[in-house]
Amino acid sequence: MKKINLAVSLLIISTAFTQGQITGDFLTNSNFYFRDTTIGANTSQYQHELSSTEAWLFLNYSISDFNFRIRYDLFNNSALLNPNEVYTAHGLGFYQVSKKIGNLDITAGHFYDQFATGIIFRAFEDRILGLDYAINGIRLKYDFNEKLRLKAFAGRQKNRFEEHKQVMKGVDIEKDFIINDNFKLFTGAGMLNRTIDQNTMTMIANEINSYKLEDRFVPKYNVYAYTFYNNLVFKNISWYVEYAIKSKEAIRNEAGDKFLNESGNVFYTNLNFSVSGFGISLQHKRSKNFPLRTSPFATFLVGTMNYMPPMSKQHAKTLPARYSISALEVGENAYQAEITYSPNKKNTLILNGTYVENSGGTKTFHELYFEYYRKINKKFNVSAGCQTVYYDIFAYQFENEEAVTTITPFTEFVYKIDRKKAIRTEFQYLFTKEDHGDFFFGLAEFSVAPRFTISVSDMINTKPLKMAEVKHYYNFFVSYSIDQSKFSLGYVKQVEGIVCTGGVCRVEPAFSGIKFNLSTSF
C-alpha cells in the first residue's frame, strides 16, 4: 500500500508539470483451462479455478530529465511464475525515479541492467517465462566522456512483490579504444558482491554441521565475482572474449544434496567474420562451479543473478525447439559454430553445430542443423532443413530418464497472394525412440498484413511412448491488430516440454484450453 501511495504521489507531483510526456504499454493474458488428463493437463487450475489472468500496465512520465516509471502487475490464479502453483496477487511490480544531471544518471527504485554479456550480473524481465529479476535499489551511471563509462548499483533482487533478503552491489567500467575506422577495442571490467542474510546462513550452517567432519567448512556470507571483457573489431572480424571468476561460497553439488565450498570461473569467446553473402560465427564457453544466486537454497529460475550466453541455436520452429538447453550451472564445456552462406538474394544456406559436455567430460547435448532457403519468385519462397539432437534429460530436467536422440526434417512454404495477403505452411517431423516418441507438426496460416492472421496447426504424437494412444495437440489461432493494439485468441493443446527464450529455459506442463492476449502501447 505504501508503494502505491508513493507512486501515486509521484505521478500527482509530476503531472503538476504541464510539459511532461506520458507513455506506456499494457499487456494481458487470460487462460481458460479445459481439463485433459490424457495429456497431463490436470494442475489445480484445471480442477478448481478454471481460468487465470495476468496483466501489466506500464506508465512512463518524463519531464526535465526526470523519469518516473511505474508498473501495475496483476496475477489471478496464475500458473505463470510457477506452473504448479495457483498465484494470486496484485500491486506495484515496478517503480522507478531517475534523473540525469549532466553526465550523471541517478536511478532509485527498480531497474534492469547488466554487465557485459551478463555472466556475473544481469537483471532482466521475461514475461513468457514469468521471470522478473529487477533490482530494487540505487544505480548511478557516469559518463566521463563518450569513450569512458562507469556504473554502480546497490540493492536487492525482486522476488514477486517483495525482495530477496540478500544484498547485492556491483560496479562496472567500460572504455572504448578507437584506433582507426578498421581497428577498435571495446573493453571493460565489472565486479559483483552478494551478502547472505543471517537466517539463510543459519540454515546453511545447520546443514553443514550435520555433515561428516571431513565435509564441513565455514561458509562465506559474501561472494565476489569479477569479469574482464574485450570486444576487438578489425575490419570484418569481431572477436569477443570474457573471463569471469567468483570467490568461494557454499554451492550445491551436481546431485543437489550437499554443499561444497568452491570458487568458480567462466571463459567465453565469440568470433564472427562476415563478408557479403557469407558469415561465420564460432563460440566457446567453459564454465566451472558458476551458479550465482541470491541464496544456495534458491532453485530452478528463482534468485538467478546472472545470465549465461546460450550455446545452442535459438529456434522459432516448434519441433526443432522441443529439446532446447540452458547453461549447466555446475559446469560445462560448450562449442558452437554457425555458417550462413547466401550466394545471391534467392538462396541462403545455414549450417549450425553445437556440442556441450558437463564438467566431468560427459556429453550432455549436441545438435547439427542445416536449413536451405530459396526464393522461387516474387510470390513463392520455400525453406527446408534437418536437425539432429542429443539431449540428456537428467542433466537439463533432473528427471531420471534416458537421453533423447532426435532427427527432425522440416519445411516451410510461403505464398504471397498479393501485396497484403499471404499463405504460410510448416511441416516438421521429429523421430525419436525416447521420451514421448515421434511427433508430426503441421501448420497453415493466412495473413492480411498488417492486421489479420489466422492459423490452424496440429502436433501429433504419432508414436507415443508415454501415452496409450496417438494424441493430437490442435491449435487454432486468430489475431487482429488495430493502431498500436493487438488482440489474439487461440484454442491450444500443448504437450509438456521445455520452453526457452534467449537461452533461459523451464519445463512447462501440458496445456489445454483457450488463451486470450491483448497488447497495446500509447
Next chain:
Amino acid sequence: MWMSCSEIGPYINFKPDIADTNLVDTSYIASQDVIALPKKVLISDFTGVRCPNCPKASLKIHEIDSIYPNRTVALAIHMFDNPLAMPYSTDADYRTTAGTQIYNNLGKSLGLPSGGINQKKHPSETNILVNIDKWLTYTQLELIETSPVNITLSSKAVSGQNKTYIIQVKAEYSKSVSGANYLSICLSESGMVSFQKLPTGEIDSFYKHKHVLRSMLTNPAGDLLFNSPEKNRVIIKEYKIVVSDKWKEDKIEVIAYIHKSGLEFDVFQVEKTALK
C-alpha cells in the same frame, strides 16, 4: 574496499564428539497415543555484566517463575562482541561462542537486556527479542498453547569416569509437526558470585549470577531431531558430556528444547533437570 575485512563465519563444529556406540539414538512409533503435557516456556535472557539494567531481567524471571512455578525455564546468555557483556575479570567471563551464535540467529537487539520468549517472533513484534516489560505477557500467551511434543530429560553420572554424565532426551509427539524439528541441549550454572553493574551505576562485587549458559551439547542452532515427526513418534537420544573443572556440578542444570531452525526458531517444548 569491499574486501578490506575478513568476515567472521557462522559457527561450524569442527570438533564433534566422537560417536559413542553405547549411546542411545533411536526412534519408533508408540503403541499407545501420546498425551500432551503442559507446555513450558523458554525465557532466553541476553545479558551482560556491564549492563546496568540486566539485573532487572533476572528479577523479572524470578517474578514470572513465582507466578507460574515449574512452567518456565530461564537461560542467561552472555555474548562476545557486545561491550555490555565484557567481563570485569577473566575468571568471571560468562561469554560463550554458542551464546553469541544464538544471539545472532535470533536477530540481536538494539540494547540489553532483551529476551526471547520461546524464541518466537510474536504478532505485532518486528523482532524475536523483546524488552523485559513484555516477557510476562508473551509467557502467558505461550502457556495457554498446547505443545505437540513432550520432553523427558534425565542426567546420569558415568561410574568410574570423573565429572562425566550421560544426558538422555526422550521426545514424544502427541501431534504431528510439519518441517524439520531441532534439538538443543544447554548446560547452565547458577550461584557464581562476581561483578555486576547495577541500575544505580554501582558495581556489585558479590552479585549472584543465575542460569548462565556454560556450554551446549548440540549445535547452537540445534541438531536435527526429526523431519516432519508424525503423531506418536518417539525419539530417544543420548549425549555424553565431561563437565569443566571450573563449574560446580551441583549448581548445573541441563536444559533441552525442541524447536524450528533456519528462518524461524520457535520452541515447541522445553525441559530442565539437575545435572547431578
